[in-house]
Amino acid sequence: MGCRTEEDMISLLPDHLLCQILSDVPTKTAVVTSVLSTRWRTIWLSTPVLDLHNHDFPNSYAFASFISRFLYFSKGSSCLHKLKLDLRFGRPIQELRNLEFVSRYLDPSYLVTQWINNAVKLQHLDILFVHPRSVDMMPLSIYTCVTLVSLKLCNVPLAASEYVSVTCHWHLVDNVYANDVFLEKLISSCPVLEDLTVVRHGETDYNLGVLRVHSKSLKSLVVDLDGNSFKYSDEDTGKAVVIDAPRLTYLSLEDYQSTSFVISKLGLSAKVNVNVSFDMDFDTDVIDSSKRSVVGTFFTMLSTVRDMTLSGTTLQVISLYLKHEPLPQFPYLIRFHAVFYNSDLGKLPNILQSYPNLKSLVLELEEFKVNEVLVLSSSSIPECLRSSLECVEIRTPIRGAVAEIELVKYFLENSAVLKNFKMCLRRGRMNEESNILMELLRLRRCSPSCEVVVQLEELKERSCESMKRYYNFF
Structure with a gap:
């Protein structure tokens, strides 16, 4: 804005456009614009977004005063649509409680309650809370706020409420709930909830036992429960996920702590992304009958999906399971994306036997040794x-290892209707690339219309750069 012409052009914009521009940057940056000219001095007070980090202020008192004064003196109380707060307190609030006024004024529960209640048209609430001690912080009014569109809470203690009716997207990360039953109620009591994310990584006073998701409106569900970050006691067994969402079209499960999953009424067009371990012991070649039953039931519940992505860990589970019995059939699956460990890749044909109508296959692999x-x-x-x-x-760049060529050969020589085979070639010496390409050219193709596209790896980003003009052949 140092150029006079640009400054004059921006000054001609109406207030609502200037407010929209400032709403795309953190509030700290928006406030700085007030020194540019008289035209900008008070514009930031009318922005619909308040995005603040308490570390941007010299102390908690200055932080609290700024927000309260903003809501009181500006148009913020009537036009504020998004409140995003990063609250990371380095010391307990009680250390500041020399006066009753200070105690009340700096208490997170009191402050956030006032701010949310003053923002009468609040649509987006995003709060990250880090505090040396647990406090009941969120006002019960959020459970009945009719204007909320999205609610993202991280590490926030949530008190139980008798009545819950929130019509928005929930994104819940490492929060402390009254109990598992209340979390279930929180989800099931939202009549038009379509998107839900539940993340559990950190250690808190609350340890999730059974996650129950019951919703007639839910369309997208992301569950990310990383059990490696927890310290379990002997009583922390039997963790489970129970999902009953008949309208679900997208499900992402990343869970290394639960031992069982119950998924009912998954739609025919659903897309799933699965990274689960069933708390499996991968040092043994035997799965006991009860664990086999859990694994078999889980994949039977997913057998109606059309698009599925499986992690290397989950494919390890499948590889062990296939030593005892075959997978259930997936008659509707048309796209399969798999991340294989080399030790499990030999089971690929057995897995594909369960996908009779598969149209698209994407593979990510470990790096093979040259003579593996x-x-x-x-x-x-x-x-x-x-x-x-x-x-x-x-997708994994190959370098001409024997096993890699065998895998390519398997698909080219046995796929009768294959139209497109795409691979990525690791960048190396020109003669090495030429030798690999010549070997590929010599492979017999079962499908006469199959196009083989070889891409060249981009070294800087370890991604594949298209080189079709050189390596595109029939």
Whole structure:
């Protein structure tokens, strides 16, 4: 804005556009614009967004005073749509409680309650709370706020309430709930809830036992429960996730702590992303019957999905399971994205036997050793390779290892209707690249219309840069 022409042009904009511009930056930055000219001196007071970090202020008193004065003296109380607060207190509030006034004025529960209640048209509430001791901080009014569109709470203690009716998107990260039952009630009492994210990584006073998600309106659910960050006692067993959401179209499960999952009424067009371990012991080749039953039931519950992504850990579970019995059939699955450990890749044909109508396959692999052997186990060619598989992509850059060529050969020689095979070639010496390409050219292709696209790895970002003009051949 140092140029006079640019300053004059911006000054011609109406107030509501200037407010919109300032709402896209943190409030601290918006306040700084007040020194540019008289035109900007009070514009920031009418922005619909308040985005603050308490560390931007010399002390808690200055932080609290700023927000309270903003809501009182500006138009903020009537036009504020988004309140985003990063509250990280380095010492207990009781150390500041020399006076009753200071105690009340700096108490997080009191402050946040006042701020939320004053923002009568609040649509987006985003609060990160880090405090040396747990306090009941959020006002009960958030459970009945009819204007909220999205609510993101991180590390926030939530008190129980008799009545809950929130019509917004919930994003819940490492919060402290009264109990599991209240969390279930919180979710099921939102009649038009469509998007829910539940994240549990840190250690808090509350340890989630069973996550129950019951919702007739939910369309997207993300569950991220990392059990590696918890210190379990002998009583911390039998953790589970129970999902009953008949309208669910997207489900992401990343859970290393739960031992069982119950998923009912998953839609036919659902997309799932699964990274679960069932608390499995991968040092053994045997799965006991009860654990096998849990794994088999889980995949049966997912058998109606159309798009599925599985992690390397989950495929380890499947690899062990296949030593005892086959997977259930997935008749509707058309896209499969898998991250394989090399030790489990040999089971790929057996897995594909369960996907008779698969059209698209994306693989991510570990790096093979140069002479590592790959044995693809299967007594017959999977049905999808004979009749439906049209696209195969190997995203991991390959460098011409024996096992990598065998994998490429398997698909090219056995896929009858394959239209596109895409792979990424690790950048190396020109003669090495040429040798790999020549070897690929010599491979027989079952599908006469199959196009092989080889991309060249980009070294800086370890991604693949398209080189079709050189390495695109039929």
